[in-house]
Amino acid sequence: MSPPTTPHRVLLLGVDTPIGLTLVRELAKAGIQVYAIARQRHGVGLHSRYLHLGVYHDSQQITQLDLINQLAQTHQIPYLMTVSEPDILWLQAHGEQLQGIRPLIPAPHPFSQVLDKQQTLLVARKLGIQTPQSWQISHPHEIADLVAQVPGYPVILKWADPQAALPRLRAHKLTLEKYRYVDTPQALVEQLARYTPTGHYPQVSCYCPGVGLGQMIYMHQGQATLTFQHQRLHEWPPEGGVSTLCESLPQQAHPALLAQSIALLQALEWQGAAMVEYRFDPKTGQTWLMEVNGRFWGSQPLAYYAGAHFAVATYWWQGLRQPPPPSRQRAGLRCQYTIPALHRLQRIVGDPELIQNRSLRFSVLAELMGFVLGVLDPRLRYYIFAWDDPKPFWVDTRQALNKLWRQMRKRFCWRGCT
Known part of the structure; x- marks a missing residue:
């Protein structure tokens, strides 16, 4: 570049x-x-x-x-x-x-639309984009009707607008959970009832099988000037969350889906960088829109290593108001978020009963071998570690070890431990 x-x-x-x-x-x-x-x-x-x-x-x-x-x-x-x-x-x-x-x-109005997942999904449905079946209630007397409508389990509880929900949750000393799997009607009633004092409820969505598929797009004056696609291979927690291992896809992958994502951003009047996130089932080829991230996203390191430079595009298009220099993209690269990847491995090996999605099955041996041998994979890059810039990795590792030490002291020290 x-x-x-x-x-x-x-x-x-x-x-x-x-x-x-x-x-x-x-x-x-x-x-x-x-x-x-x-x-x-x-x-x-x-x-x-x-x-x-x-x-x-x-x-x-x-x-x-x-x-x-x-x-x-x-x-x-x-x-x-x-x-x-x-x-x-x-x-x-x-x-x-x-x-x-x-x-x-981003401009305030488009940004407010992508923050509100319900609004984003509503726009998507009008365009014929498949979304998970979902429900949103506002009063406790609606809980029973909602439970009666759910066709099967598990279902996912996820906040339509986390930033709007956060103050109410804090006021009632409740933690903002990115999502929660619920396996039974009784558990759904119990989980929703937790939020009754706040007067605000999470969105309930049907579970969509498959893997995370992200399409990153830079929009300028209604046109996609930069696109990049990746697939999640591992997540923390294992049932879904932060990407711990992801892989860049060829630019020509999923062309119909990419056109659909661009149409959605055009309908939202989006300008700038965004990630349109789907659940993709490789067995059936089905996709479901999960959300639009109107900011730089968690797997940004993979896009950077693969040559899709969204920060540079933002600087040139929005700052200098000029097209950025072209760059070549590389498919097949992988990127690992190491410490969360270790958490994932520990959960699978040591605490599999804590995995919320009971339908998931893992081979402990395959997971261990995959993690160890992955270090030797020439395609692998890292979210934090870089040979030409190692200090952030050592700082992060030191912080993780300090946190682990504090947790161990709290867990194993007796009352008189200092």
């Missing part, structure tokens, strides 16, 4: 995760000076050799808004990018207070 011909700068808000770290590496290798703000001293992106300047945000010393404006003015940084949905919402609310720096983020 050719770097810009003149020095360019960008500020990244929130580089504590592998997504933020990937953006640092991708933009810096494109010749862009990357400045970053982290909320944790051990945030992995803060320790990358590709970072021009990294700052830990101590909220006791300075507000986030003041820190952004200070960095922008001191270093003449024209553009701001971020990773998480809460940060995008915050920037949308405070954009007018930014001084001399422009956020490269």
